[in-house]
Amino acid sequence: MQITRDAQTVATLLIVETEEEPRDLRARNKQTTRQAISTAALRLAVEQGPAGLKLVRVADIASAAGVSPRTYNNYFSSREEAICAVHADQARRLGRTLLARPAGEPLAEAVAASVVECFATPEPDRVGLAMIMSASELQGEALKAFTMAEEPLAAALAERTGAGPRDDLACQVMAGAIAAAVRVAGQYWLGTTERVAFADVLREALRYAVPAEHPGGS
Amino acid sequence: MQITRDAQTVATLLIVETEEEPRDLRARNKQTTRQAISTAALRLAVEQGPAGLKLVRVADIASAAGVSPRTYNNYFSSREEAICAVHADQARRLGRTLLARPAGEPLAEAVAASVVECFATPEPDRVGLAMIMSASELQGEALKAFTMAEEPLAAALAERTGAGPRDDLACQVMAGAIAAAVRVAGQYWLGTTERVAFADVLREALRYAVPAEHPGGS
DNA sequence: GCCCAAACATGCGTGACGCGCATATAGTGC
């Protein structure tokens, strides 16, 4: 094996991706420290502002989270990943949330409700969001976070619409469009000075992303 | 000034972003070395495959491009950026290409033609594309590359549809949806074993991303 | 054709980071 990615990191990612509410005490602790690290990273980043992002040292994040720098690196392999982890986890929930909507609900309505539930409940922190979406060093990781929503979302869309395997492409494109709408809505909302509810911007943006007819019915 | 980003790098980025065909010999040379570095980076990455990406050292890229490692760093601040630069430049052209389409053409047709012209002419290299889109280390930068198309694309959409400033959100969402469609089409095309033309996959994907009615007309 | 200022390429040094390896410790199944 030439490139052996850190075994502990891999294990962490696998668990986080598959399980949501671990019964195991070990896994619970891991999720706790993971959240501690990511929230500490985000907090420190916000304190420094987008300009001084590079002043946030790994050692600072680790000590703020109460772990050793090496442990920090067992969970995240870059500052950017740690800072954006919160939003990545948020995005990952979208597919599941959509599946939990009542079955009879129209697709556009269900999607809008799920998105609002995942991203606008509660109203996101303007400063934190601005940090993540404006700092150029974080752009890549932020986009990865939004993109993580797409795969489960596409699966959920396929399930809901009863789309056959030949509609895979359609579902994936729609999932991508929805994720893009959420992202654009975020930027738009950050640019507004008036006190608009993020949920309203989201619904408006989604109007342009979700067609009236679903993949299975056209 | 606390964080002084490398002045030379900034100058490079500005020129590249604003000018497309520099008349100045200096700028021409810069673009040449820039392309030399990025193509060398992509070539070496392809040679090693997605697994051995980290074996591609900066020194290798620099020597393959015939420049010093320090010069490499004047143009790109990470391997990933260098590897994805080709596709980023490609994506940046999309807005301009759309504006060059005949004025009478229906929107969906014009968009499809522009996308095909930018991304499927000539048929992209399967291996190179697979490298960029599958290697997890490159995901962030690859997403940034696709996202770069959105801003000029949204402007071009607004111009073409005669959308007013109140339709900004709609145009941005549509641009995001188009970019997502291109990305998804790329993944889909890479997964196909049959020899399907990438252009066909693109057109199919765009059918789900571009609504029949444009923002200004709904 | 010549000279000068600006732009550019390169060398060197520094601070930080990612991560493999080894070890101490805490949680788990029997």
Next chain:
DNA sequence: GCACTATATGCGCGTCACGCATGTTTGGGC
């Protein structure tokens, strides 16, 4: 309780991004 496994941490190495200083090329005014 005990053996076992997963996790936290310390240490060290190789690599990288980038500021600074310097040599080299380019373009323009005369």
